[in-house]
Amino acid sequence: MIKIAVLISGEGSNLQALINACHSGKINGKIVAVVSNREQAYGLQRAAEAGIENRTFVRKAYADNQAMDMAIGDYLTEKQVDLVVLAGYMKILTVPFIQRFADRILNIHPSLLPKYPGLDTYRRAMEAGDLEHGTTVHFVNEIVDGGAIVLQAKVPIFSDDQLDDVMQRVKAQELQIYPLVVSWFADGRLKYRDGRAWLDNEILPENGYASDE
Ligand code: GAR
Numbered sequence: 575m576i577k578i579a580v581l582i583s584g585e586g587s588n589l590q591a592l593i594n595a596c597h598s599g600k601i602n603g604k605i606v607a608v609v610s611n612r613e614q615a616y617g618l619q620r621a622a623e624a625g626i627e628n629r630t631f632v633r634k635a636y637a638d639n640q641a642m643d644m645a646i647g648d649y650l651t652e653k654q655v656d657l658v659v660l661a662g663y664m665k666i667l668t669v670p671f672i673q674r675f676a677d678r679i680l681n682i683h684p685s686l687l688p689k690y691p692g693l694d695t696y697r698r699a700m701e702a703g704d705l706e707h708g709t710t711v712h713f714v715n716e717i718v719d720g721g722a723i724v725l726q727a728k729v730p731i732f733s734d735d736q737l738d739d740v741m742q743r744v745k746a747q748e749l750q751i752y753p754l755v756v757s758w759f760a761d762g763r764l765k766y767r768d769g770r771a772w773l774d775n776e777i778l779p780e781n782g783y784a785s786d787e
Contacts, residue, residue, distance in 0.1 A: 575602055575603055575604055575760075576602070576603040576604075576656040576657055576759070576760045577603070577604055577606045577653065577654055577655050577656050577657075578592070578596075578601075578603045578604065578605045578606065578655065578656070578657045578658075578659055578756070578760075579605070579606065579607040579608070579609060579650050579653065579655040579657070579658050579659065580592060580605055580607075580608050580609070580617075580621075580659045580660075580661050581608075581609045581610075581611075581646075581658065581659070581660050581661065581663035582608060582609070582610050582615050582617035582618075582661050582662050582663055583610060583611055583612050583615055583617075583662055583663050583664040583665065584612065584615050584616065584617065584662050584664070585615075585616050585617060585662065586615065586616055586617020586618075586619075586620045586621075586661070586662070587745065587748075587749065588661035588662060588682060588748055588749065588752050589608065589617045589620055589621065589661050589662075590617075590620050591748075591749040591750075591752060591753050592605060592659065592661065592752065592753055592756060593605060593620065593621075593624045593626070594753075595753035595756070595757065597624075600753060600757055601753055601756050601757045601760050602757065602760040602761055603656075603657070603756065603760040605621075605624075605626050606626070606627065606653045606654075606655065607626070607627050607628070607629070607649065607650065607653045607655065608621035608626050608627070608628040608629075609628070609629055609630075609631060609646055609649070609650075609663075610628065610629075610630045610631075611630070611631055611632065611633065611642075611663070611664075611665045612630070612632075613630050613632065615630075617661075617662070618630065627653075629649060631645055631646050631649075633665070639665075639666075639668050640668045640670060643667060643668045643670065643671035644670070644671075646671065647670075647671050647674050647675070650675070651674075655675075656678065657678050657679075657680065657756070657759055657760070658675050658678060658679040658680070659679075659680050659752075659756060660679065660680065660681040660682070660714065661682060661752070662682075663681075666718055667679075667714070669716050672714060672715065672716055673716075677713070677765070677766040677767070678759075678766070679713065679714035680711060680712070680713060680714065680724070680755065680756065680759065681711070681712055681713075681714050681719070681721070682709060682710070682711050682748055682751075682752050683695075683709065683710050683712065683719050684696065684707075684708075684709050684741075684744050684748070685698075685699065685707065685708065685709070685710065685719075686706070686707065686708040686709075686710060686726055686728060686781075687710040687712060687719055687723060687726075688719075688720075691718060691719035691720065692718065692719065695707070696737050696740050696741055696744075697737060699731065699740070700731060700735070700737060700740065704731055705730065705731055706728050706729065706730055706731060707728070707729055707731055707740055707743075707744060708726055708727050708728040708729055708744060708747065709726065709727050709744050709747055709748045709751065710723055710725075710726045710782070711723075711724045711725045711726075711751055711752055711755045711782075712724055712771075712782075713766040713771055715769065721766075721769075722766060722769060722770050722771040722778070723771065723778070723780065723781055723782035724755050724758075724764065724771045724773075724778060724782050724783065725751050725754070725755050725782045725783045725784075726751075726781060726782050727744075727747035727748070727750070727751050729743040729744055729747060730743075758773060
C-alpha cells in the first residue's frame with residue numbers, strides 16, 4: 575500500500591474525497607500526512623477528524639520559499655511518502671522540491687489545460703464566452719500547470735450561469751476524477767516517464783486519457 579501526502583491550502587473537499595476513497599479501499603494507499611501552508615485551512619480539520627497527521631508550514635517562518643519547501647520535503651521524506659498529491663495547494667513549489675519528488679507529484683487544476691494555467695480560471699473562461707470548462711489532473715514538472723496531463727473532465731457553461739454554478743459543476747467532477755487517478759498510481763498502473771504520463775505501459779495522449787481531440 576503506497577504512502578500518500580496531500581498538500582492543501584483551503585477547503586479540502588478534494589482531500590476529503592481522497593480520504594473517503596482510501597477508507598473504502600478504492601485507493602490502495604494510505605494518507606500519512608496532510609500539509610497546509612495556511613493555518614486556517616478547513617482541510618486541516620478534515621485531516622484531524624480522519625486521524626491523519628497534519629502540519630502547517632507558513633512562509634513567514636522561513637527565510638525563503640526554498641527553505642520552506644526544504645522543510646516540507648524533509649517532513650515528507652521522514653514519512654516515507656511515495657506520492658505527493660496537490661489538492662488546492664495554492665503556493666508554487668520550488669524547483670528543488672519538484673526535483674526531489676520527481677515523477678511522483680500530482681496536481682488538480684480547475685481548467686482544461688493547456689487553457690488557463692494560473693489563477694482565476696472560472697472568470698477567464700466565462701469572460702471569454704467559453705461554452706465549456708473543466709478540470710485537469712496532471713503530473714507536476716517545473717512549469718506551472720505544465721506537466722503531462724493524465725485525465726480531464728469537461729462541463730458545459732450555460733448562458734445564465736453564475737461563476738458559482740460553473741465552479742460547483744467542476745468541483746463535482748474533481749471529486750470523481752482525482753481519486754480515480756490516484757488509484758491508478760497506487761496500483762502501479764500510472765507512471766510519469768520521459769515527461770509523459772503512461773497508463774498500463776501506453777503513453778497517454780496530450781490531453782490525457784480518453785481525449786476526444
Ligand atoms: C480545487 O478546485 C482545485 O482544482 C483548485 O483549488 C480547489 C481546491 O478545492 N486548485 C487550483 O486552483 C490549483 N491551481 P478544495 O480545497 O475544496 O479541494
